[in-house]
Amino acid sequence: MTKQEFRNNIIITIVALGIATLLSYGFFLIVNDANNISLIYVLAIVLIARFTSGYYPGFIASFISVVIVNCVFTYPFGEVNFTMAGYPVTFIGMFSISVITSTTTSHLKTQAEMINERDKLLMEAEKEKMRANLLRAISHDLRTPLTAIIGSSSTYLENKTYLSEGEKDSLVEHIYEDSNWLLNMVENLLTVTRINANTASVVKTEESVEEVVGEAVTRLKKRLPDVAIRVKVPDEFYLIPMDATLIEQVIINLLENASRHSGTVDPIELNVWKNGKAMQFDVIDYGKGIAEERLDTIFDGTDTYCSNESGDTSRGIGIGLSICKTIISAHGGIITAANHGKGAKFSFTLPI
Numbered sequence: 001m002t003k004q005e006f007r008n009n010i011i012i013t014i015v016a017l018g019i020a021t022l023l024s025y026g027f028f029l030i031v032n033d034a035n036n037i038s039l040i041y042v043l044a045i046v047l048i049a050r051f052t053s054g055y056y057p058g059f060i061a062s063f064i065s066v067v068i069v070n071c072v073f074t075y076p077f078g079e080v081n082f083t084m085a086g087y088p089v090t091f092i093g094m095f096s097i098s099v100i101t102s103t104t105t106s107h108l109k110t111q112a113e114m115i116n117e118r119d120k121l122l123m124e125a126e127k128e129k130m131r132a133n134l135l136r137a138i139s140h141d142l143r144t145p146l147t148a149i150i151g152s153s154s155t156y157l158e159n160k161t162y163l164s165e166g167e168k169d170s171l172v173e174h175i176y177e178d179s180n181w182l183l184n185m186v187e188n189l190l191t192v193t194r195i196n197a198n199t200a201s202v203v204k205t206e207e208s209v210e211e212v213v214g215e216a217v218t219r220l221k222k223r224l225p226d227v228a229i230r231v232k233v234p235d236e237f238y239l240i241p242m243d244a245t246l247i248e249q250v251i252i253n254l255l256e257n258a259s260r261h262s263g264t265v266d267p268i269e270l271n272v273w274k275n276g277k278a279m280q281f282d283v284i285d286y287g288k289g290i291a292e293e294r295l296d297t298i299f300d301g302t303d304t305y306c307s308n309e310s311g312d313t314s315r316g317i318g319i320g321l322s323i324c325k326t327i328i329s330a331h332g333g334i335i336t337a338a339n340h341g342k343g344a345k346f347s348f349t350l351p352i
Contacts, residue, residue, distance in 0.1 A: 009052045013061050020044035021068060028073055037073050041065035042101060049105035058102025142185060145178040152178070180223070184256075185320070187249075202330045204241040209233060209272055209279060212244050216251035217270070227259045228267035240279050240350050246327045247350070250335075253320040254283040254346045262287025262343060278333065278349040286343040298337050299325040324348070 024037040045065060049058035071079065152171045160168065210233050217229055251270070258268045262285035269284040290298065299321050321337075328335040328348045335348035 005053045009054070009057045012052050013048050013057050016044045016048045017041075017061060017064060017068070020065070021072070024069075024073065038065075038069055041069065042097060045102050046105050049102040050109060055103060055106050058106060059099060062099050062102055142182065145182040145185075148178045149175050149182070184223075189323070202243040202246060202327075204243060204331070206239040207242050207244045207247075209238045209240055212242070212247055213251065213270065213272060213281075215244075216248040217255070219248065220252050220255050224256065224259055227255070228265070229255060229270055230267045231270045231272075233272045234274060236274075238274070238279060238352070240352060242331060242350055243327075247331070250324045250327050250348065251281065251283070253324050257320065258283055258285040258287075258344065258346075264288075264343070274352070275349060278351050280347060280349050283346045284340065284343065285345075289339040289342075289344045290337060292339070295337055295339075299335065 020040050020043070024040045027040070028037060042065075045058055045061050048061045049055075052058070071077075152174045156163070156168060156171045156175075163171075213231060213233055217231060220227065220229075255268060255270065262268075264285065264287040266286040269282070271282040271284065273280055273282075325335050328350075332351050333349040335346070338345050338347075
């Protein structure tokens, strides 16, 4: 026990017993009966055991309480006398109840501290798992556009005298597309830095759902002007506590994934609706869907949206989905992926 804890124990014990004595004295003056005064001290002992460290404060408070009840509220007043008929049994019973109550309370407090410590360890393990998944995703997803950029630029530099203008434009276009994709993934990674590393939480402010959705769609349209999106938001105005920048990034990631990997040019649906005590966001495409065996691992950063039969040649989205899960979890929400029969459906919730 530290000196600070020792001082706190003394102060709490003295204050609690002092208040209990004042209340007991006032009760005794009003009803002139000491039968229920012991209950006041038992309550004080429970509070002492709850807010002090260790078992000793409760034991000491139990002994002091028995002495006070005997000396102050039991005839002959002002004297400690355990010899009168019936008193030894009464005071032994009170002392036993006080000690048992104090011990039980201290034990429960110790158990609660152990549970909190275990939860902290589990949270740390989950964060380490998330970091490992992100690193695995980075090693795969960043390598693909970098390899393509190096290959296209090397081809251009080594063979530019033999290439036609159309072939040169095609190589430059590929470099441009892969550079944009690489920039998008770097932005996703930087997004995670907005999440508090110690508490896995974010700074939230009240934001309009309609405005956040509109800003996300506008930003995506600048990047993918040809993508078709149907948006449906509630008629009622909702303000939801969130980090607007992070939620916009989640919506953009899900919409862009649907556009790139659904295998169709059919419009993507973005539906926002009130689901109980949460606001639910659904991104629905009408493409080829997600392989069933990948649904359980799609947010772990270890998999991609759709099967990649050609090895490492397609752009993966593991980083984006892993980050989406991190952001939604930090907001206290849930994100899921499923097939709806005619394509894929990604959903996440935010507590209202």
